[in-house]
Each structure stands twice: as C-alpha cells, then as structure tokens.
Amino acid sequence: MLLEDQIRFSEIEKRDSLFYEKDSSIPYSGTYVVNNNGVTETMTLNNGMLHGPYSRSFKNNQVEVSGRYVNNYEDGLFTTFYESGQVYSKANFSNKKINGTLKLYFENGLLKFLGDYTEGQLEGVVKTFFENGKVATLENFVNGQRHGVFVRYNENGESEFQGNYKNGQLESKN
Numbered sequence: 001m002l003l004e005d006q007i008r009f010s011e012i013e014k015r016d017s018l019f020y021e022k023d024s025s026i027p028y029s030g031t032y033v034v035n036n037n038g039v040t041e042t043m044t045l046n047n048g049m050l051h052g053p054y055s056r057s058f059k060n061n062q063v064e065v066s067g068r069y070v071n072n073y074e075d076g077l078f079t080t081f082y083e084s085g086q087v088y089s090k091a092n093f094s095n096k097k098i099n100g101t102l103k104l105y106f107e108n109g110l111l112k113f114l115g116d117y118t119e120g121q122l123e124g125v126v127k128t129f130f131e132n133g134k135v136a137t138l139e140n141f142v143n144g145q146r147h148g149v150f151v152r153y154n155e156n157g158e159s160e161f162q163g164n165y166k167n168g169q170l171e172s173k174n
Helices: none
Strands: 006-008 012-015 018-021 030-036 039-046 049-057 063-070 076-081 087-094 100-105 111-118 124-129 135-142 145-153 159-166 169-173
Parallel strands (some): 006 030
Antiparallel strands (some): 012 018, 039 049, 049 063, 063 076, 087 100, 100 111, 124 135, 135 145, 145 159, 159 169
C-alpha cells in the first residue's frame, strides 16, 4: 500500500454513517489509518463505507481484530486476539449477522465457547468449557432459544444440574 493512498485521522470525518475528507461532500474511498494513543486502526473505505480489510492493533502492535467489511457490515471471518497474540474469538458474518460457528478461547488456547449461529441466532448444540478443557455446559438451541436437554457440569466433569427446555422455558429439572 502506498503512503499517498492513505488518509490520516485528522483529514477525515464521519457524517451519517459515511466517511468524508474534511470540507468535502464526496464520500472517501481509500485506506484510512487512525492512531489514537498507540492503538492503530486500518480500514479500507469505498464511497465512504467500510469495504475491504479491517484491522485494529493494541499499543504493543499486536493485532486485536482482523476481518473484512462489505458496505459497512462485517463479512466473512472476524478474528479477535488477546494482547498476548493468542486468539480470543473466531466468528463468521454474512447478511449483516453472525452466521456459522462462533468459537471463543481462553488465553491458554483452550476452547471457552462453541456454538453455531444462523442469521444471528444460536442454533443447535452449544458447549461452554472450563479453563481446564472440560465441558461446563451442554445445551441445545432452536431459533435462538434453549430447547431440549441442558446439562451443567462441575470442573471434574460430573453433572451438577440437568433440565429440559422447551421454547426457552425450563420444563423439568433433576
């Protein structure tokens, strides 16, 4: 990327969800770089909208967020990171919503959360985990609501609570 193709924070402003060069009525297209107290954000704009690669870095220059936008909305894989560089989350976006598998991780690299989304709503089996890697909860979702068996475990893997949900409402427990 050529330096002359970039525009700096002081040269741009946001109006009505679009980015413009200061004192211009034409939406900006190009690369926009913001450095605010050591936190750097780099985004690609097309006709004033986020459209293309996006990244934000911590003060230590480690990437915090990496993804892509299409017409001001997240599109495709977005990955977030801990300041250490370890992955914190991975999520796919389409049609202005989260779609597909969402994975959240502990800083030690083990899974914290695993669930699938359809049009922004949880769908299917969802698992949460303890930092030792053992399953903490196991539940099922239909149209974003708990539906079916829910099980909560202790850190030793023993079941502490079991219940059955229907349309988001607890029907029975043992």
